[in-house]
Amino acid sequence: MPIKLKSLWGKPPLKSGYDVVIIGGGIHGLATAYFLARDHGVKDVAVIERRFVGYGGSGRNTAIVRANQRSQENLKLYDEGLKLWPRLIAELDFNMMFFNCGNLNLAHSEAAISALRLQVVTAQFYGVISELLDARQCREIVPALDISDRLTYPILGGMYHPPGGTLRHDAVAWGLAKGAAAKGVRIHQYTEVTGLKVEQGRVTGVVTDNGPIRTPRVLIAAGGYSTLLAGLVGLRLPIHVLPIQAMVSQPVKPFLHHVVSSGAYHVYCNQSLKGELVTGAHMDPWPTYTTNVTAQYIKHQAEALTELMPVLKGLRFMRIWAGLADMTPDMAPIIQGNDPIEGLYLDCGWGYFGFKSGPITGKYLAQYLATAECPEALKPFTLRRFEQGRPLGEIATPINYGPWN
């Protein structure tokens, strides 16, 4: 007998005006809407999504969460974000399949070990559990690893961060959408923003393909497409929009109990609770707004994975997809409000850190939108840091330290 499923967030008609309009029905936008309604009594909120909830980067990442970033500004935010997941899951009463299996970040050179050491002490200074392991200890927690010198870049050690892990990204988007809708937020799917109305330096509304909306506050939280929306009002951003690909293998018995990543091999992987190996790679270094995939990546991924874990030879990939990563020069996001346009807020430039930062950023962004005062936690991410010559130090991470330096 067919089961008629009830929509989790409904299909309300578009109103002619809202207190806040959030562009982007992904994790960042939905979390902001949820916390606006929950904490600040701002319930007249519209979330405008061009396709459907979680269609963009929110549903295309590899759902890894961790708090072992390099710079203190980033680290504190991600640490708080990591601690928020269990509370959010309980509060929304939605199973997001949070699995805090821990992350192991491999190093293949002395330079990378030094970078990891810096990152570990930063984490420990802020009370985040993170430690440096030698190659043998890496193998103890991930027996599939080949720590011999047969590798092109032998494993010298790694950074182990037990509190990290994975979630189910679709469930995060659905749970937040359901929670936001229950608090009065209106989610408008299949609605595309085609223009932003600005009068005398103030936002007055947005134009969509379903009609215009009046609003004094607009948040752009559209991931890789944020640059196009900012472009509607002539705003240029220090962002490169690059495609990043990910894939899953056929399901196999549990053999990998941690997220394993390697900057030198440009690979990260984990085994999902269903048994599939979920793996992603580096980005293609040319900007595009398409999400096509390539055979080169499957080949690259197969080579890297089977070199690090020879036991994977013969494993088949089942699906491959791509998403957009909005990369900034310092690997830190851009959060900016009321400058240069009053009422216009930006939440973009997350690169491939958008998933792990989603709910916690939404919580602070809601405060920002409600009070027009930027919370301390978000202040370091101002767009103005580039002209002030104060980029954040996030690129000093192992991914940039390989056998080549």
Place this chain on the structure above:
Amino acid sequence: MSFMITCPICGRRDLYEFRFGGEERGPRPEEDGLTPRAYCEYVHMRTNAGGPQQEWWFHRDGCGLWFTVRRNTLTNREVSPPEAEG
């Protein structure tokens, strides 16, 4: 993501032979009276066009030439410059 790039010397080749060099952003600004904001605008800010854009490519695994092409970022196809369409 894969597509083809036309090198002025070697012709249409697979893009994995090339290195991307960024969108065309004009000459470096004059240093006289240059403000941090104007310099930042040149160094960091990008148009990120959703559509045709003029951009630099380097034929790394070929002839070693730096050149510009006009590519539509929504389709990844090269397009003729507007003046040629005239």
